[in-house]
Amino acid sequence: MQELIQNLEYMSGFNNEHETEALVDALPKGQFSPQKVNYKLYTEQFSSTAFTAPRHSNRRSWTYRIRPSIAMGDFLPYSQSLIKTAPETDIPCPPNVLRWDPLPLPETQTDFIDGLITLGTNGDAKVQTGMGIHCYCANASMGNRVFYSSDGEMLFVPQQGTLYVKTEFGRLTAAPGEIMVIPRGVRFSVDVAENDPVRGYICENYGHPFVLPERGPVGANGYSNQRDFLYPTAWFEDKDAPHTVINKFCGNLFAAELDHSPFDVVAWVGNSAPYKYDLANFNVMNTVSFDHPDPSIFTVLTSPSELEGTANVDFVIFPPRWMVAEHTFRPPYYHRNVMSEFMGLIEGTYDAKEHGFVPGGMSLHNCMTPHGPEAEVFEKASNAELSPQQYKDTLAFMFESRFPMAPSAYAMQTPLRQKDYIGCWKGLKKYFDGTR
Template sequence: MSKNDLDYMPGFGNDFETEALPGALPQGQNSPQKCAYGLYAEQLSGSPFTAPRGTNERSWLYRIRPSVRHTKRFKPFQLPLWKTAPQKLDAELPIGQLRWDPVPIPEEKTDFLHGVKTITTAGDVYTQVGMASHVYAFNASMEDDHFFNADAELLLVPEVGSLHIFTEMGKFDVAPGEIVVIPRGMVFKVSVEGPSRGYMCENYGAKFTLPDRGPIGANCLANPRDFKTPVAAFEQKDTPCRVIVKWCGNFYETEIPHSPLDVVAWHGNYTPYKYDLATYSPVGSILFDHPDPSIFTVLTAPSGEEGTANIDFVIFPPRWLVAEHTFRPPWYHRNIMSEFMGLIQGQYDAKEEGFVPGGMSLHNMMLPHGPDSGGFYKASNADLKPQKLDNTMAFMFETRFPQLLTDYAAKLETQQDNYIDCWEDLKSHFDGTPEGKWD
């Protein structure tokens, strides 16, 4: 039995239920004196017990062994290139607009955890605000290793290679063009069939949810029905395994004599989910002017200030451009938000050269940015017929906090030292006449 489609986003009070064996899920109560199949009942809470009904998140797991059972004390585990805010500012690179080519995929055997490299951090993990932007590049599966993040929920954005993710709640296959969100504290492992690369947002703050649509109304943007939760699946493996934990920026490991992915049934609303970005229904200008990029928000993690996000996850998908007498690409701007941007496929319309799939850019708060000179002149002189932007998918991890660069990112060989040259040919067209001097 399973309910695999989200009628509402997690955290809105809806309950899902799924079982891998018939009758494994209790009916009418959560913790019977003896569970079917000799299972243990365990609750995983993603919110305080007394949170309002609409934001109260918990799931009941019915598993072969409780997660408290492990054979050795936790000991430190080293992942030196996965950083956490607040971090010491050891990067010597001055502030500025930054862009990188794709990070190389390692040739040596590397699993997901060792393939994560932090580019920026923001906020403070101890007070549960802010985020970190990472890239990942790896080529090997986690066989007997498992991981959970006590600091944050994780948003993964594949760019090369599909991810096979086995969580306590079930399995996902996540291809480029899809995303997956794994809640804080949930155990999982990642398998691959070859080289894989992508991006990851680590959200220390309030959980991701759908943005309010406001005047847009009941439809468009990301629709709840397109978010998918997993069907229960379990691994009955009685051989030594390892659990690795991230907790307050540090990593620890412990050994257990069995697989921790042994949940036979579950019900609740604290669950991982995936989403196909191709199902996003964009809205835009149908007469004039380029709207704010916030109209492309897929998910938002709110802060304590209404309308100011801890994180917005924004995409720039295929879409029609039809605005009249309008500069259609994004305009030049300075912004209170800090923008980490990546490209999953194709070309980004505001950057004619240099921004390629797997690449990334960083435009921190109040630092000016916008179309390169080639994009500006092309858009300024284009015949404004309806135009379809196709074969493109860019995204932003956007936050209210400054995104501080890691030493790894500052010294990364793929950094484009000449990035700011892309605006060098933007010259003055002012000559005192309304028409200006265009040549």
């Protein structure tokens, strides 16, 4: 693992056109698909949007590899019963507030694929709307097993341990406080360091690929900046050894055999590739006068829908920041809205839920389901002295979607579900005084 860390290199810039080669002159000059390529490589284009998508949103990369991806066996069904895909109709979707304790770390050898569990879904993967919400726990590397999803791009949010990831486009690491996005269809393998088990969250986005949200009146700077998104440089394996490729396709898993490593891209050029981002680089915009801005000001990435201003899925964070608003209730206000919210906690304490919501935990508040600060938080915040306050040592996130999120049967039946979650609001008192 140390050798991998030392040899990592990244290129910066969200959705920029990148070019990178692991061998000198492996990239063709002047055209993408010449009759013959140096080093006797194959040319293969990878597209994660339609060919005729507008130029500003078109994503594709040209890869130059030792063998084309089709050099493989047929797919056969592969069983992993805890991975689900929308539409998921095993159980009715309840409007109740839901919360879960962290998934326990595995006690037996478990790699990323076998440690993947679906908590909820919405939309329909076959018509490319909505998302799946998964959690992963692993203590073993995937070895010669490889995974990819044909259903959606995968946004990783690590909560514990570092992921060492090989992809067709190069290598990436992702640690708590960082995120990583692997486009739909890109093959990857996750390694885990010895004595460093990993746990985290995944949003499998079936819809429009993630983009940076518009800044509006904020102007040219702030939120997440393009230059801070990092892409891998070309790296390859020329390895003739059996590998198993597992593909998530239309909600089912299939496995195919290869007699070589699929990580054999010697050079690539384009703008469709895995990338990572350090959440510490997010430039928070907040009020400096009064009232409480909506959580949309913390949006890092968004997958837009056909309804303007209503996202297929937003990725929102609640990072360390200053609160300075006057005459204002500081924690998130009580609310009901059309968006459904799945939250996770990476570290520290979330200001609206001081008890029961711990790092690695999760909560789900579906559309129009009321929620907000627990009773104890309301009491304290309503009577606090409003001096400037710094929120330190905290990092929470939210997957927010226009579609209701249906919890999986596992999510509803697991003993990790806190069946008394509604109780944190039981202490809310009546203070009404009609004489004042």
